[in-house]
Structures are given as structure tokens and as C-alpha cells.
Amino acid sequence: MRALVRSPFVHALAGGAVVAVALLTLGVGGRDSTTTTVLEQAQFSGATTPADGAAPELTPHAIYERDAPGVVFVRSRPVAVAADSPFGERQPQSGASGTGFVLDSEGHILTNQHVVGEASTVQVEFSDTRTVTAKVLGEDPTNDLALLRVDPASADLRPLTLGDSTTARVGDPVVAIGNPFGLERTLTTGVVSALERQLTAPNGFTIQNVIQTDAPINPGSSGGPLIDASGRVIGITSQIASTGGSNAGIGFAVPIDTATKLLPELKRTGSVAHAYLGITVTTIDASLDGVQPQLHRGVLVQAVIKRSPAARAGVRGGTVESQVGGNRIQLGGDVITSINGRTLKTAEELTAALAKYRPGDRIRLGILRGGEAMQLEVTLARAPKQAPSQPAQP
Template sequence: MYLGISNIDGGGSKDVTITEAPGGAVPTGSVDPGSAEGPSVQEVYNQDGPGVVTVEVASREVGPGGGSGFVIDKQGHVVTNQHVVDGADSVSVAFASGAREEARVVGEDPSTDLAVLQVDAPKQTLKPLTLGDSEALGVGDPVIAIGNPLNVGISVTTGIVSGVGRPIKAPNNYTINGAVQTDAAINPGNSGGPLLDARGTVVGVNSQIFSETGGFQGVGFAVPVNTVKGVVEQLIETGRVEHGFIGVSMFQVGIGELAAYSGRDAAKLSDELGLPENGAIVSKTTRGGPADEAGLKGGEGREEDVAGLPVPIGDVITEVRGEPVSTPDDVIEVVNSLKPGDDLPLTVVTPGEEPRDVTVRLGVQPPE
């Protein structure tokens, strides 16, 4: 569930400087908010709160709405979620000081659910946040979320990192890899606000919650800041982001997971279906796409019932760049790390045949 609010009441400079925390810092988890070694939650809020904004949007189709965002430089660039500004006819930003400025959308990237805005605001109003390192996070590390939940005003909540490296679905149905899972309370309106480590550096952009009720149930997700850095740089420079694309749809789980679900070991399932014991099953290839051109085949027209699941018997990707594949996410993560024109070596098994090595040259990811 995305966290923008809808139906609530009531070309920029490329000469930018984004502040990043220095490398080689003490790991995040070694400092707790309020401990002798680090700032208190109140100190983090006082430090970073002035750089967190409310994003207000208006749309003829869905009416007023909004979310949160944060300032990243003195040139007035603000990061938020793409789904917050999607389809907006006008956008404005409200600062903690009470100042409100009209904003223009510099660029949007639905594949990572990120957008960059720019406001023409006085330098003293702009309080840039420092970008940290999401790769340094570990499960159990303390985190702090700041945003405008339910349009009540800029608020702060705390929690821990509940999981790292989570795949989540982007607004255009592609996959965002490496998301940070947290139990810090985030609700509709928090979208686009920062998730901070104990020192107050940004480690993610709050984006989604898993909820069966529409309210927060202790499972929230943030786009990792290491993804944010590269996307924001491209959006500021060109207004868009090009992602790599191989043109395959894969069965939702890997062969090992499928075997476990069916109550059989991988070797037995392999014998029955002619599949290798590990890998991601290709269910469909995009006609004329990179994988199709490289000779990969999907399982269209051939399915087998496995414990009540219709499983397409297509080619299986067993290795990516020489590393074994356990799940489709292993393939997606590597593809997301590459750019159009890069070559991707794969090991592929057609059911009942021997493994073969193929090289796929990535194309440009289509909008959906």
C-alpha cells in the first residue's frame, strides 16, 4: 500500500551539491538514539526536521492530495515519492517554518517510486539533509521516520530495521530491490519522507506499508538511499532515468522454494519436470526483446500442476554472471544494477536439456 494522501481538505540548475555522510563511519547499529555516543531523537528531529517538507498536490482527476519530502541541496531540490506527484496539475511545498512555495517537477521515476521537485526558496529556508549509506544498515539498527502522516503536521516516530534487502513493487509494477523494512510507524502522508539512522543521516525514502486494514500494522518499507542517490542524480541532470531491461517474466518463486512448497525435495521435482534443481523459471519473454533475441523461451502453452499451482515449464536461469540463482529476485537485482547496453552473461537450462551459456545485451526498460 502506497502512502500518499488523496482527497484531503483544504528546468532547474544542474550545479548542485548533495551532502553525503563520509565513508568509513562507525556502523549505524553501534549508536542508539539518546545514548551517550549519539544524539537523542529530539536532537535528530531538531537537526533534520526543518529539512522535511509537506508536499501538496492538486489534480483535476483525483482532487487535492499530498505526502512528504525532504530538501537535498541549497539549489532547492526536494526528494519525494513518484506516486505522490503522479498526475498532479500543480505541486507546492510547505516548510516547517510555515513558508510555502510553488514547486516544479524536475523528473519522475516510477520504476523506483522517486521524484525530484525544485522550489525557488530563500537559502535560509533550505535545510538539506545528509544522505547516508543503506548498505551499512543491519537488522535491529534504530531508525527514525519524519513526515506528515494523515496531514496532521510534521511528526517523528522511531523503530528499528526489521529487514534489509526486501523486494517491493514499484508503481509501474517493476521491482525495487534492497528496500529497508521498518516497524517505525508510518502512515498515509508519510510517503516521500526520510527514514533516518541514529545519527540523522537519510537511509531511505518511506514509500509503502503492508496492511490489511489500511492503517499501519508494523510493516513499512523505504526505498534504500543508495538507490536514491543514483536516481536523483539522473533526474536532476536529464529529468528521466533509463533502466536496464532483459524482457522476461518469471514464475514468482524459484525451483527450491517451489519444491519446499510442494513438500518434495528439489531433486525429485527436477526429475518429474525435467527442470534443474535451482533457478528462476521464465514464464514469458517479450517478443523481440533482449532475452528473446538471445534465444530464451518462456513456458507459454506448457504448464504443469505442482501442489495446485500452474507452473510454466520454460527455460530456467540458473546462474547470473557466474553466481547461482535461487529466486527471480536474484536475477532482477542484477538487472536493476545495470544500464541499457550492458552485457549480462547467463546460464540457462531448457527443460530436459544441458545447461548453456548465453549473453543478453540489456535494452531500455519500457514504461510498464
């Protein structure tokens, strides 16, 4: 895995043998990006009626018949200033295409932000082949989400039923419906392969609690629904892990709970305000014992972003570079052990904890500095549009 992974406070992982593969966003026609991650694989069953009162399990065909009409084809066409023009004329650029799905009868449609990007126009094609222009109501690149809206009178809207992604379990059957390589409303089946993955978003921050699946998805599937056996949406397909740019049985979906929590703010303001601390960190694990045996377990601060909330609060980054398992680690920085009294053991726990706060919130970081325990008060800021590429002061 890459040494540094950017997140709302920007964090890094260290140690452990990992299989590195390309991680691709799935929009067709441009703006695909790459990062790195891990692996896995498995299948589906026929329709069943559970005895415990839970929703009945449907066949893939039954899910397709019910939900495919609510899956749409999204085409975006950005307009940018031509780089070679001395007059700065705006020239049409090649667009992207992907997938989305209908949320309600008011014309709201959910897709990935990287499908829409900086689009000047977005066209949405429905299952009856009718194509209408959609307005981009809101974008959250930090979670790769975009909310569109079409005139309800202009289309036959078939809203999908949203589920609860927190109930997903490894091994649960799922289906994905999307437009891979422009092939409209293609269904694939698989299972939930893993939970609580982390992905790098288009703006360099980290998406939390991602669902991993082996249901085949490919470029063009971005923004499509990942659906459980009861026909409810539990995720929005976003990225794949691949060594060749196409399906390798490892796909990732943003949990639907993340989207439903953010939808009111996207509708109201057009964006989402995320809390920002401004540090890069790494988890202290056994791989660091040989480098600095006395290092306490917790979250080691690598660097502090200039003029960030962490910098203003006096958090200190590392000063001595060391090579650990192929990763460059900065030693000598503060060790974060808690946030508002809650003990932290990993960088992922710190990421998840910070995601619960808002810009302007004051938090208390438990710090170990040179073996001495202390508390630092930090006022969180609003995260920038892009994760800082240069971590700045150690």
C-alpha cells in the same frame, strides 16, 4: 505472496508459506495502490557516545529538533481530461499529499513518485508554514522517486544529512518524520525490522534492497525520511503492509543509496533509463521437486514478453501449467543459471544482477534447456514506463 511479481525483467516467486497482507503506497488523497508481502516487530535508546569513533547516537527528540525543519509537506494537483466531456476539456482532479525532505541549499527536494504522479502543480509547505510552488525536475517510478526543486530564495532550506543505507543492520533504532493524515512533521520511532526486501513499484516493476521498519507510518508519510540514530537519512518511506489501510507495524523505505545513485541522472535528464530483459521467472526450490523432480536449481523462465530482448535472443518460456502451493507455474521453460559467468540461484539474484546494467549492454545468459547447457547473448533494452501486464509468449 502473489504468484507473479513484475520487475525490470519481470519476475515471480514460488513456494513457501507466506502471510499475505495488503501493501499500500502512502499518499493521501488518491493513487494508493495494493500488492502483497511478509511480516515482523521491536525499540529506541537514549543518547550515547560510542567509543569507536562512530557518529554519536542521538535521542529521538534531538533528531527531531535537528531534522524536522528540513521535512516538507508536498501537495500535488493533477489535471486530466474529463472522461465524460465530448470536447475533452481538462478538468482539475483531486490531488494527493505526502512528505518530502530538503537535499541541499540549491532547493532540491526528494519525495515519492506516487505522491507527485502526473501533477501539473506541486506545492511545498515548509516548517515556517511558507508555501511555494515546486518544479518536478525528474521522476523514476521504477524506484518510486521524484526530485523537486524550489527557488532557494523563496524558502528557509534546512538540508538533511544523507547516510549510507548499506550500513543499516536489523535491530538498529530509526525514526520516521512525515505528515500522516495531514498532521505535519509527526515523528515515530522503531527499528530496522528486516533488510533486502523487494517491493512492487507504482509502475509494476520491482524496487530492490528495501528497508523494513516497525516505526509507525501511515498514509501521508510517503516520501518522508527514515533516519538512523545518528540523524542521517537512510531511506525514503514508501509503503506499508496492512490489512486495514493503516499502520500495522510494517513499513518499507526505499534505500537512500538507491536515490543518491540516481539523482545525477534525474537532474540531468528528468528520468532514469533502466535495463530490461523481458521475462517472467520463478525460483526453482524444493516445492517444485514433486512436480518435476529432475528440474535443476536456478531461475525458471515462465514466459517471454513479445518483442523483448529475451525474445529476440531466443529465450524460451514454459509450455505446461502446473499448480504448486496455490501458485500457477509454467514448466518446460529455460533455466537461467548464470549471467556473465556469475552463478544465479534465485529470481532475486537475477533482479539484482540486471539492475547493475544499462540499456544497450550486452550480457551472456547461462541456460539449461532440456538438460543441455548453452549460452545466449542478449542486448538489454530500455525498460518501458509500465511493466507489461500480459507476459505473452510461453
